[in-house]
Amino acid sequence: MRAAVVGLLLVLGAPALIAAAEADRVAALAARDADALYKELVSALDVFERGGRWKDSDSAILAWSCGQDLRALVCLFEATGDRQWLDRLFKYADAMFANLTPNRDGALSWRTRHYSHGAEQDLDFAVHDGMTLGPICRAIELIKKGKALAVVYGPRADRLLGVIEAQLIPKWDKYRRKVKDGAVLVFQDAPALGIERGMTLPHNQYLALGTVEVLLHRITGKAAYKEHAAAFAGFFKSRLRLVGEHYEWNYWDAAGEWDAEMAKTDKPRAEDTGHGSIDLAFVLACAESGIVFTQADLKRFANTFAQVMWNGSLDDPTVGGWVNRSTTSRQSGNVQDWVLLGRLEPKVWQVCSQVVPKDGSLAAKAQLYGLWSTQGRTAK
Numbered sequence: 001m002r003a004a005v006v007g008l009l010l011v012l013g014a015p016a017l018i019a020a021a022e023a024d025r026v027a028a029l030a031a032r033d034a035d036a037l038y039k040e041l042v043s044a045l046d047v048f049e050r051g052g053r054w055k056d057s058d059s060a061i062l063a064w065s066c067g068q069d070l071r072a073l074v075c076l077f078e079a080t081g082d083r084q085w086l087d088r089l090f091k092y093a094d095a096m097f098a099n100l101t102p103n104r105d106g107a108l109s110w111r112t113r114h115y116s117h118g119a120e121q122d123l124d125f126a127v128h129d130g131m132t133l134g135p136i137c138r139a140i141e142l143i144k145k146g147k148a149l150a151v152v153y154g155p156r157a158d159r160l161l162g163v164i165e166a167q168l169i170p171k172w173d174k175y176r177r178k179v180k181d182g183a184v185l186v187f188q189d190a191p192a193l194g195i196e197r198g199m200t201l202p203h204n205q206y207l208a209l210g211t212v213e214v215l216l217h218r219i220t221g222k223a224a225y226k227e228h229a230a231a232f233a234g235f236f237k238s239r240l241r242l243v244g245e246h247y248e249w250n251y252w253d254a255a256g257e258w259d260a261e262m263a264k265t266d267k268p269r270a271e272d273t274g275h276g277s278i279d280l281a282f283v284l285a286c287a288e289s290g291i292v293f294t295q296a297d298l299k300r301f302a303n304t305f306a307q308v309m310w311n312g313s314l315d316d317p318t319v320g321g322w323v324n325r326s327t328t329s330r331q332s333g334n335v336q337d338w339v340l341l342g343r344l345e346p347k348v349w350q351v352c353s354q355v356v357p358k359d360g361s362l363a364a365k366a367q368l369y370g371l372w373s374t375q376g377r378t379a380k
Contacts, residue, residue: 070135075366130208182234233292274334302345
């Protein structure tokens, strides 16, 4: 295991001379925790199976109560090759898609009234679609790449993909707004949304759908998906602030005249770690696909984690709850996707190897397990 960890750190760009003691430290943690982490993930996913939230039609429940579980299923399949995880994902996805019903415009959708102000009204939210569809599209991408997988899962994947392309993505076209540096999505002009009606979505909400469009481009090769993602990426990148060697950014930024009233009262606030992970998932997907973001950008995001959010201790490491400070919050465990920056910055790998098993989200644990397993650790 020590050799595997040293190899990983070198691949990630660590100096050629890694301190032996630190390599041994990380290797010992991985060897001790990998199988325990796998068992914990299996247990959590069994609870998810029994809980049955995947049978719900409420978009908020599907996004926030099921999204991480779907991501964990994909991660475990990629780490182990065990098809039981794909079997489960398609079981849940089939149930979710069976609960799609027409919205007020006639497009199939999942909806919620959790965010209605005053008058209760079932509404679609792009971020909910993004969080639900992202793992499903990643699974479809994997199936399309593997001939053996396509034989088993191809027809089911094609049925889901057909609904996604015909119904779930096009319904958002009317809410796209071109701006100077790219494009954004705006909220529906629904009275139930109060002051937010018609305004630009927070970054995480349009970028969640953007991640789906990156995946759809990779699956189908259709240029429109890439163009949409590139436009979102252009606007988001224009709002990043380079501070020294790292990036900082806000939870929300005004994009056009439709945001004028909100901009008068909304005090700029730093993005938090959890919603920032959604932003980062999009950035990673774009960088992997050659869309706007580069390895240099990823290094700056990695520096945000290693130079700003981490408290600087390897004896008792913690991660901040915002992208501009190390103060912890309830968001500190939501380091999914931040974990993956360990491919570029060894300190991210070192910190997450200690923090995630204890306090990380389900998706973060699944991603960390995937990193460990690719270095020679597999589930027993």
